[in-house]
Amino acid sequence: MPTEHLFVTGVEAAADIAARIAAILSDAIARRGVASIALSGGRSPRPVLEALSHADLDWGKVVVTLVDERWVAPDSADSNERLVRDTLLKGAAARARFVPMKTPAADAYAGQLAVEAAFADLPWPLDIILLGMGDDGHTASLFPLGKELAEGLASQALTIAATPPAAPHQRMSLTAHGILQSCHIFLQISGAGKKAVYDRALAGGSIAELPIRLALLQDKVPVEVWIAEI
Numbered sequence: 046m047p048t049e050h051l052f053v054t055g056v057e058a059a060a061d062i063a064a065r066i067a068a069i070l071s072d073a074i075a076r077r078g079v080a081s082i083a084l085s086g087g088r089s090p091r092p093v094l095e096a097l098s099h100a101d102l103d104w105g106k107v108v109v110t111l112v113d114e115r116w117v118a119p120d121s122a123d124s125n126e127r128l129v130r131d132t133l134l135k136g137a138a139a140r141a142r143f144v145p146m147k148t149p150a151a152d153a154y155a156g157q158l159a160v161e162a163a164f165a166d167l168p169w170p171l172d173i174i175l176l177g178m179g180d181d182g183h184t185a186s187l188f189p190l191g192k193e194l195a196e197g198l199a200s201q202a203l204t205i206a207a208t209p210p211a212a213p214h215q216r217m218s219l220t221a222h223g224i225l226q227s228c229h230i231f232l233q234i235s236g237a238g239k240k241a242v243y244d245r246a247l248a249g250g251s252i253a254e255l256p257i258r259l260a261l262l263q264d265k266v267p268v269e270v271w272i273a274e275i
């Protein structure tokens with residue numbers, strides 16, 4: 046499967062990725078009257094979402110959701126919902142419909158059925174799923190050695206509650222099935238260390254070892270890889 050490798054460097058990468066995302070969303074609105082995107086947390090998306098918030102789109106026809114979420118209050122500094130509200134959903138982009146991945150349930154496991162029901166109503170396949178990758182090869186909240194990893198890779202559900210082996214907070218995450226219900230996958234990574242993990246993932250091996258392989262070693266969904274060498 047042709048995985049486009051777009052080697053971009055420095056801050057202009059964010060503007061380039063945002064322009065590419067905006068073009069896809071604009072085309073989706075023109076074709077089917079709605080566009081949808083699921084976003085990851087972490088550091089990488091921030092500059093992209095800041096740039097995307099200025100895109101000239103019919104934001105009232107855009108559905109924005111998350112690839113994963115930490116099970117924390119939406120106003121917590123660790124919340125991916127807060128990340129998206131702070132960086133993307135402002136100005137004209139505030140008109141987008143945001144579908145959160147956090148509920149008032151005491152923990153992610155108690156909240157999963159409600160999240161699954163909310164996600165079932167999204168306009169699948171989503172137009173774009175923006176993934177990041179950890180140094181351990183995790184993506185979304187599908188972590189190597191995670192006790193829910195096998196289920197997260199095999200389930201036909203869209204979402205799964207999970208407890209990372211080392212990272213903080215219980216999580217709600219798209220499953221591999223959910224991630225592959227998309228028209229475009231963007232993978233954004235930065236630094237030589239993650240580039241080396243990316244290269245190892247591409248070389249083949251088990252998805253359980255490097256969960257990012259669920260996106261890289263498949264031929265269903267086109268994947269654009271944006272690697273900011275720093």
Ligand SMILES: O=C(O)[C@H](O)[C@@H](O)[C@H](O)[C@H](O)COP(=O)(O)O
Pocket residue numbers: 085086087088089090112113114115125176177178179183184185186
């Ligand atoms: O909630 C999260 O933390 C993210 O969804 C996570 O999967 C992230 O994409 C990777 O950890 C990469 O993070 P960076 O963008 O900071 O490298």
